[in-house]
Every structure is written in C-alpha cells, then in structure tokens.
Amino acid sequence: MIRALHRWPGLVAAVFLVVLSLSGAVLSVFPALDRISAPQAQTSLDVATLADRIHGNYPGVEQIRRAPSGRVTAYWFHDGVPGSAVIDPATGTATASADPNKTQRWLTELHRSLFLDDSGRMVIAGAALGMLLLTVSGAALVARRSGGWRSWSSPVRGPLAGRLHVKVARVAVVGLGLSSLTALWMSALTFELLPDTGSNPVFPSAVSAQMGVELTAIPLLIETKVSELRELTFPYAGDVSDVFTLKTDSGKGYIDQGTGAVLAWDTPGTLASISETIYTLHTGQGAPLLGLVMGLLALATPILAVTGALVWCAARRGQPRIRDNARAGSADTIVLVGSEGGSTWGFAATLHQALVQAGHLIHTAPMSAFNPHEYSNAERLIILTATYGDGVGPASATGFLKRLRRGEYVRKTPVAVLGFGDRSFPKFCAYGQAVAQDLQNAGYEMLLPFDTIDRQSVQDFARWGRDLAASMGSSFELDHQPVVPEVVKLTLTSRRDYGADVQAPTSILRFALPKLSIWQRVTRTGFARFEAGDLIGIFPSGSIVPRLYSLASGRGDGFVEIVVKKQSGGLCSGQLVTLEPGDTIQAFLRRNPNFHAQTAKTPLILVGAGTGVAPLAGIVRANTRLRPIHLLFGMRHLHSDFLYQEEISGWQADGKLHHLLEAESRGARPRYVQDVLRAEAVEMLGLIQQGAKVMVCGGREMAGGVASAMTDILSPVGLSLQTLKAEGRYVEDVY
Template sequence: MIRALHRWPGLLALALITVLTLSGAALSVFPAAERLTAPQAATSLTVGTLAERIQGAYPGVEQIRRAPSGRITAYWFDQGTPGAAVIDPATGQGVASADPNQTQRWLTNLHRSLFLGDGGRIAMAAGAAAMLTLALSGVLLVTRRVGGWRHWFARLRGPLAGRLHVEIARIAVVGLVLSSTTALWMTASTFDLLPGGGVPAMPVEVSGETGFAPGQMLLLVETPVAELRELSFPYPGDATDAFTLKTDGGTGYLDQGTGALLAWTDLTGWERVSETIYMLHTGQGAATLGLVLGLMALGVPAMGVTGVFVWLAGRRGRPRIRGNQPAGRAETILLVGSEGGSTWGFAATLHAALTNAGQRVHAAPMSAFAPERYAAANRIIVLAATYGDGAAPASAKGFLDRLAAADHAPDAPVAVLGFGDRSFPAYCAFANAVAAAAQAKGWPQLMAIDTIDRQSPQDFARWGRALGDAMGVDLDLSHQPVHPATETLTLVSRRDYGAEVQAPTAILRFALPRATLWWRLVGVGFARFDAGDLIGIMPEGSSVPRLYSLASARRDGFVEIVVKKQPGGLCSGQLTALEPGQTVTAFLRRNPGFQPGRGQAPLILIGAGTGIGPLAGFVRGNSRRRPIHLFFGMRHPDSDFLYGEEMPVWQDEGHLAQLVTAVSRGARPHYVQDALRNEAAEVARLIRDGARVMVCGGRDMAAGVADALAEILAPTGLSPAVLKAEGRYVEDVY
C-alpha cells in the first residue's frame, strides 16, 4: 500500500513536480542575490531619518518599502510623472532601477500558475500535494528499507539507481516536506481559504493640520529601519489622510499635522504564522535557508529519473502476482525476503497454487511485516533468501527488529522456508535466524523450517506437498525458475594454468556483447557491470546456472572470468573445454556488496586460487592510483601464478602498491594467512588508517584469513567482526 502510494503520484505527476521544483530552485537564488547587492541600512538608522532623507531627494514621495532582504524602494510623483528607485539609505538617493527582474517575474509566474491563471495555481497545488505524498511515503519506505529510524543513514546496497534514489531522498526529504507544505498553505491563502489578518480602520478624527515633518514624529524616530515594512505618506492636499506605518510588529496611523499615533493593531498570531510560512517558502528574509531548500529541490528530478529506473527494474525483476488479496482479508500471508528477485518467482508459484486451492492469499515483502493487519490470517508463510554472510536480503530489512519489538507473536502459525546454495558457508543463515527468532518469541509453528538448495524445483515441490498436508489440501507446486535475460558470449582468448599441480585453471576472456543506448542508460544486462559482479553461466544439460565472479568491468571492453575445473563439475568442465570462437549462454547479476567503493582509503585484497579474479579486476581498474595491497595464495609460481604477467605492469603504473605471494607447494608450504602474519605490523597500520579488507576464495582460506586478522588486530582493539559491522571487511567465498 505504501509503495503504491509512493509510486503512482511520482510517475503520474513527474513532469509537473519537475517544473515545480526546478523553477523553485531557480527562484531561491534571487533573495540571496538581492541580499548581496542591495544597499543595507545602518543598524542605528531610524524610519524617521530615512523618510526625511528620501523626502529631501524626492519631495513627491508617496511610499517607502523595505523588502526582507533589506532593499529599500521609494515611489513618488514628480509633476504628475511616477517614479521609483532602489534607495541608498545613507543618502536617500536612488541607486538602481526599481523595475522588477523580468527573469524572476517569468519564473514566478511559471512556478505559481504555469501562466494559466487560477487553473494553473490549482494544478501546481496538486503538484505540491503529490510531492508531499511522495516525501511522507518515501520516509516510511526508507525507514522500512534500512530497518528503522535509528538506521536512517545506514549503508545501502543494491543497484546504483536505487541507492542514489534513497541517498538523495534521505537528505532532501526535510526540505521537500517543508516546501510542499508551505506551498499548499500559500495556495489556500491565495484562494481565501484561510482567515485574514486584522487591519485597523482609518481614524475618522484627525487634527486637520498638515506639514509635521516625519523626522520629528516620535514613533518614526523610535522605529529602526530594520523593522520597517512600509511607510505610506498622506495624499497631498488631503488633510483627512494620515501616515500609514507597517512594521514587523503591526500596523498604525499617524496624524500628519501632529505626528500623534491615531490607531495601532499588533500582528495576530495567525498573521505571524502566515508570514513565517511565506518566508520559509520564498526565502525572503532567510536567503540562506532558501538556497538550502533550492538545493534540496534539485534532488527531485534526479529522484524522478532514478525512481523510474527502479520501477522498471522492479517490473523486470519481480513477477506480477495476480489476484493478490488485501492483507486484512487474506487467509494465508506470504512474506518474501529476496535479494535478486528469484525468491519472488517461488512466491508467485505458491500464491497461484494456494489461490487455485480456494485460499485468499496476500504476498508482500518481509520488510512490510505488520501482524496487526492480518485479521483473517490462518497461517503466515515466510520465504527467505540469505544475503552474503547471513545478512537479511533487500526486501527483508527490518523484519527481525519488528518481530523483536512486537508485544507478542502473531496468533496465526508460521512456516519458514529458506533459499540458498549449500556450497556457501552461510547456507540459509537468515532463514535460520528468522526461525530462531520466531521460536524465541513464542510464535506457533505450522511446519518446521525447511530449505531449498540452488532453486531446486524438486525441493520446492517436496516442501509443497508437506505444506498441503499441514493445511489439509492437495498442493502441487510445479515451479519453473525464470532466469534473467541471457546473452551469448563468444570466447576470444584463454590462458591456461595449473596443469602441473593437477588443478587445471583458465582465464577466459569473452567479447563484450553489443548494447543499445537505452540498455546503457538503464543498465540492462552487460550494458553496465563492474569487476566483482557475478556472471551466471547456463551449462548444457542443466537448468541451474553457475555463478562466477567477474574479473573485468564494462570499461575494460571485455568479459573475463577465472575458472578452475572441478572433478565432475558440469559447468566448469564445459567452460575449461571452450576454444576461441565458441560460445556460452550467460546473464549478469549485480554484486554490490563486494565492491571496493569510491574512496581513497587503502585496500587490502586477499585471495587464493581463482579468488584472484575479481581482485585482479579491482587492480586493473584502479586508475585513481588508490593504495592497493594484494595478498595472493597459489600452489606454485611456475604453474598457477594467475595474472603473473600483468602484476609487474600494474605495479609500474601505480595501480598496485604492494604484492605479497604465498606458495603452498614449495619446500616450505606457505599460505595466504601466513603471508598476512609476516606483514602484521603493516596490515595493522593500514587498517588503523581506515583500510578496507576484501577477501575472495574458498571458505577454508577465508576462515584462516579471519583468524589471522583477529590475531593481528587484537592489540589494536579491532577485530574482523568490528570491521564487518563498519562495512570495512567483506567476503566473496565459495
């Protein structure tokens, strides 16, 4: 519901909101410019003195106005001809034309009404309402994504468009809420939908005398120019007229013959609120705030573009679930925790099967967990993938925190199904954490936790039969995994290693597939990728893809991976048998959690065997000469020193600051964790200085590296766990 409330106003009103914010951002510059260029009055100058100086220069002066920027403008008649000028308060003389800035006037009309009068004002008010809806719903979505208010500025992961969208939003949202709210207030005021202020009536009884000098009037002498808004002079020859003074405190009338105060009305609280809102919206009187709000408004077009990309990616990555019932009416609630979108495919299959069995089913992300809404639920089924080393996937952020904060567990029993790959050490770790938290909360179980290995349709069908037995219905889950759109990659070169140590390994380089301009803009498939992202290879004779880390980025002009032939390995056997000119079918999957980032802090890259692939890609792409220290473990330098030819070149070019190798098949077996211990002092210094550690390779190697770093860092009070919490220790292990 919140996501739909956020999506559709944004998509439908994108053009209108863009015009509104861009014109508003442009207008925010004018108050600051006016403040800088307008002659400012001395703090000791009074209204009486100023009026006397201007009246001396322009005897026919009718009105003096002071803008919130401090600019003073005088209006007069000289022998029947009107005149106006910006006044230097030190002399009372005009120093600049008072004619309005035509660009500012044009932008103001565009911003207020699109040059369409009252109809345009209503349209722009609708745009402001849409922006307010987007801002408030966006706050709820960001809070849900990062796992609560306390994590508002937590590190983000996921596709670039989504991260940019949220990063801009969580900075600009305060300004957008303020600007849209004040815009709606001002529109309501324009159409007289708000109460007016109190203005004193013109006194009937006046002295009937004329000629009292403004510089002698007590109230004008006591009022600083800094408080002036407007001083209107009596109409010449009309003894019944009076001076009208408007200040920050109120409005009053002064007798032109005696200088006495005839009537005074203070500004009401309502008027002060209205004026404050006007100041906040226009920046008049708060130029710095106006510029800040203008800068925040500039984020709206960027959020609009990235929001469209996120929407398009969501439509591609998540299957459409037909017949999704409202949460309050559903008998079965499906909560989905997915990172790349594949778990949503299983949810769609389950949703369809349950619906065909006569159930009312509601599917939603785990991050939308709201047990108070599940009034009719008889069961809750959680489908949870795992991200990285046991972390929550993108659509499950905050689920465990919400469950822990709940007063009690839901009454409807729960079943947890985990999705993962048994070759990874953290197999279904997040699903296990969910099951453990549910048990600790006293949540009744519908079924014991179960798992699906490598998106196995057979495992899913087996679990579905057990679920049907628990529900008392026949449930046949026939799931056909939907893989991303694939490309055909042509091998252009290969380099072979490892035959002497019975570990055949190859660096395979494929030609870069062509990409249309649109694909490049939206980042579809191989149109945009970085070293460390994953490539999915579809081996012949299997519907389950195998994932390999990329050793190249799009800017390198080729697709490169490092593959070791595994005993009995279907995919690795086919890949290592490829010859130049032959092809494979592949797709790209982002891996934003294993990227070096854009800072200049040192990098410590640690890998062994084929784990060198993405690390070599990081070094190759280090055009900014970031300090990189690479620790690489191999069996023997004569057989499997992967990228051995490039390493000296990268060092000479400044892409690689230090290379430390460890040889495990030499006279004295030496592993990469031993190399770390030998460089303990330097490693500890780098980490104290903010270095980021990246580990890639087998799980046993990664465990040994973590133990070695724990020893090295113990005297500093740091540890791998602390570095992981800070986002400075990441792993890509298998």
C-alpha cells in the same frame, strides 16, 4: 499500503514535482543575490532620516519599501510621470532600476500557478500535498528498509539506483517535508481557507487636518530602525484627511501628517507571526542562507524521481506479477518473500497460484512488509527466503527480524519457513534458519519443520509442497517452471592457462563485449554497465541452473573476463576450460554492488586466493585514480598459478597497485593469506585505522581464516569485524 501510497502519487505527480522543485531551487538564489547586490542601511539608521533623505532627492515620493533582503525601493511622481528606483540608504539617491527581474517574475509565475491563475494554483497545491505524502511515506519506507527509525543511518546495499534513492532521501526528507508543508499553508491563505492574518488597524475618523510635519520630527519614525521597516506610504498631496501609513516587523499604524502623532496601531497576532515564519521558510526572503539550503535540498526531487522510476522498473522486472493477490486482512494464508535477485519470487508465484487454485485466499508480499496486525483472518504464515552474502537477509526482507524481535505481535499463526540457497556456499540458508529460530523463540507454532531448497531445485520444491499440502489438509502440486534470465551470446577471444603443473587447471577467459540494443545503451542495462565484482551467470549445456562467476573486468575495459578453475565433476567449469577462441556461451549479468570498490581516497586491502583474485585484479586494473591498494594473493606455486603476473607488474609500475604480498601454500616456505595478514598485522591495522576497506574473495575456508586473522589484528585496539562489516568496510565474495 505504505509502498503503494508512496509509489503511485510519485509516478503520477513526478513531472509537476520536478518542475516545482527546479523552479523553486532557482528562485532560492534570488534572495541571496538581492542581499549581495542591494545597498544595506547602517544598523543605527532610523526611518525618519531615510525618508527625509529620499524626500529631499525626490519630493514627489509616495512610498518607500524595504524588502527582506534589505533592498530599499522608492516610488514617486514627478511632473505627472511615475518613477521608481533602488535607493542607497546612505544618500537617499537611486542606484539601480526598480523594475522586477523578468526571469524571476517568469519563474515565480511558473512556480506559483504554472501560468494558469487559480486553476494552476490548485494544481500546485495538489502537487504540494502529493509531495507531503511522498515525504511521509518515503520516510516510513526508509525506516522500514533500514530496520527501524533507530537504524536510519545504517549502510544501504542493493543496486545503485536504490542505494542512491535511499541516501538522497535520508538527507532531503526534512527539507522536502518543510517545503511541502509551507506551500500548503501559503495555498490555504491564497484560497482564504485561513483567516486574514494581516495587521489592519481601523482608519482614524478624526485627524488634525494639518499638513507639513517634518519627517525628522515624527517620533515613531525616529524610534523605528530601517532594519524593521517594511513600508512607509506618504499622504496624498494636498489631501488634509490623508495620513502616513507605516508597516514594520511589529505591526501597522497611521500617523497624522500635521502633528506626527500616532492615530492607530495594530500588532499582528500569533497566526500572522506563524504565516510570516512560513513565508520566510518557503521563499528564503529574509534568510538567504536558509533559502539556498532549501533550494539545494529541492534539487533532490529530480534525483529521487529518476532513481525512484528506475527502482520501480527494476522491481517490475524482478518481481513477477502476482495474480489474484488478496488483501492482507481477508487472506487465509500469508506468503512472505525474501529475495535478492528475484528467483525466490518465481517460486512464490508458483505457490501462490497453486494455493489459489486449491480454493484459498492468498496475500503475497515482501518480508519487509511483515505486519501481523493486518493478518486478521490468516490461518497460516508461509515464508520463502533466500540468504544473501555472509548469512544476512536479502533486500526484500530488510527489517523483518528487528520487527519480529520487538515482540509486539500477540496473534501468532502457525508458520512454515523455506530457505533457498546453494550448498556450495559457506552459510547455506543461514538467514532462513535464523528466521525459523526467531519465530519459534517468539512463540510461533511451526506448521512444518524448517526446510531448504538447494540450487533452485524444482524437485525439492515439489517435495516440500506435498508436505505443505498434507499439513494444510489440502491437495495441490507445486509444478515450478523456472524463469530463465534473458541471456546474450558471448564469444571467447583469448585464454591463458595456469595450474597444469599442480593438477589444478585454471584459465583466464576473455570474451568480446556483446552487441547492445539502443534501449540498453540509453538505459544502461545488461552488459551496457558492469564493473569488476559483478557476477556473470552462465548456463552449462544440459542444465537450467546457471553458475555464477565474479567478473574480473568492467565495461570500460572493453571486454568481459572471468577466471575458471576446473572442478572435479564440475559441469560448467569442465565445459568452460575446453573453450577455444571463437567458441560462444550463453550468459547474463547480475549486479553485485556490495562487492564494488566504490570511489574513495582511503586505502583498499584486497585479499584473494586462487580464482578469487579475479574481481580483485579487475579492481586494480580500474584504479586510474591511484588509490592506495594493497593486494594479498594466495596461490599454490609462484611458477605455476600466479594469475595476472604480467599485469600485476605493470600495475605496480603505473602506481595502480601500491603493495603486493604473496602467499605460496606449496612453496619453499608454505603459508596462506591469513598467515601473511598476521605477519603484517601492524601495517594492516594502521591501514584500517586510516579508514581502509577490506575486500575478501575466495573459498570459504580461506575466508574463515582471514576473518579469524582480522579479528586477532583488530581486537587489541577495541575494533571488531562486526563493526567493519556494519560500516561497509569489510565485504566478502565467498564460494
């Protein structure tokens, strides 16, 4: 519900909101320019003295106004010709034209009404309401994604557009919410939906019928400082019944032009004071620094609009359209999905359709939308979830365990949990196991024992489906047809071979960049944008299950490069190491933003062994800003499998690589990268205390040894690996 409330107003109102925000951001600059350019009155200067100075220079003066910026403007008639000017309070003489800035006036009309008068103002009011809905729903979604309001500032992972959307929203949400609320208040005043808040004293019925009081003899003008003045209107020449009208920060009143006595005075009420504050907050008039801050925050709107559209498009591509998706409150079965790359959604769609055909009402949603309060008719809860990285939940499951562990849900329906993963990874289905365990701890009855699917096995999925059907007393089959990602043809241009001497054939394979469509170039999708650490999926002949390899290159390098070691019985690796220049493969690109070096000046510690050096080499190659990089590279023998040896020497000479440490496991002095870490503990700890980021890539045993060594290095100073991970300063790409 919250997601839909956020998505559709955003897509519909995006153009209006961008126009409003950009025009508002530009308008926020003018109060500051006025404050800088306008001559300012001394704090001790009173209105009587100012009025006398201006009257002496312009005897026909009719009105004096002071803007919130401090700019004083006078209006007069001379020989029947009107005149006006910006006044220097120190002399009472003109310093600049009082004509409105044409650009400012044009932008103001655009911002207030889109040049459509009252119709436009109604559209603007609707856009402001839409902005408020987007702000509130967006804040709720950010909190949900972060795992709760207390985790508002927790690290964000996922594709660049999503991460940027959340990070910008976190900063701008207060400003955008304030802008929309103040805009709505001002619209309500415009359309008289709120009572008149101005100060309107009753015009005096009796005056002295005298004229000619000296301005410097009027007590109220003497007592009022120019800094409090808003407007002073002079009596109409020759009209003994007219009076001086004075408006200040504290109210409005009338002054007898013959005696200087105050005839009436009215002080604004609470509602008027609120309206004044809201006007200042929205326009920046009288608070130019605040105006600039609000204008800067308004610039977040086009960024949020673009990134939000990209996130929506990515979600549309990655999440299959679920047909016949019942409302959560009416469904008898709730299916929740935890997915990172989108493949688990495909299995969920197959399950959904099978259950619908069996006569059930099904509601399928991401795990992040978990809310049992809405599942009033649910008889069962089914969770399909992948495991991401080091045993953590995937993107669409953010916050699930935190909400479950709060223990606020009373109605507990029977539940079945199915984990998706790859047994070659160290923490196979660890997140799914944690979900199942926490559900049991919370008192949920298990409809089925926790089960797993290895490498997207359709056979395993069909077998689990039969067990599920039996537990439900139903009859259906799960015939899943995997959705194959869109692939491109890559042509091998060169190869370098290593490891033959130690019976571990390893090759650096370099492919030409594929041809890109105009759309891909514009939208920067597919191979139009990638960097070292992203993943390339390759379909070996005779298999529908892709194998993933870490990229050792970025788009800017002009080629696609991977490192492959021939595995015993490995279908994909066996085919890859036999490729010759000119041969082709079918591949697709998968982002892996959590294993990007990102832009920073702090040191970078790269730890890799064997083919795990591939993305690390790509990161060093791309280090054109000469960030301090320390590479710990583990291999069997220097002479047989020192991958990238030639390039590493060049990178050191160019300053791209600050320090290289090698670990030979079968050399004269055998040691592993974790041994090198311990030997260099003092230097490593110093780098980490400087804010260094640690990136580890390689086999799970190596990664476990590195984690143990890092724990030993950190513990004496009160740091922990968990802390570094939470800060995004310790990341792994483990296989």
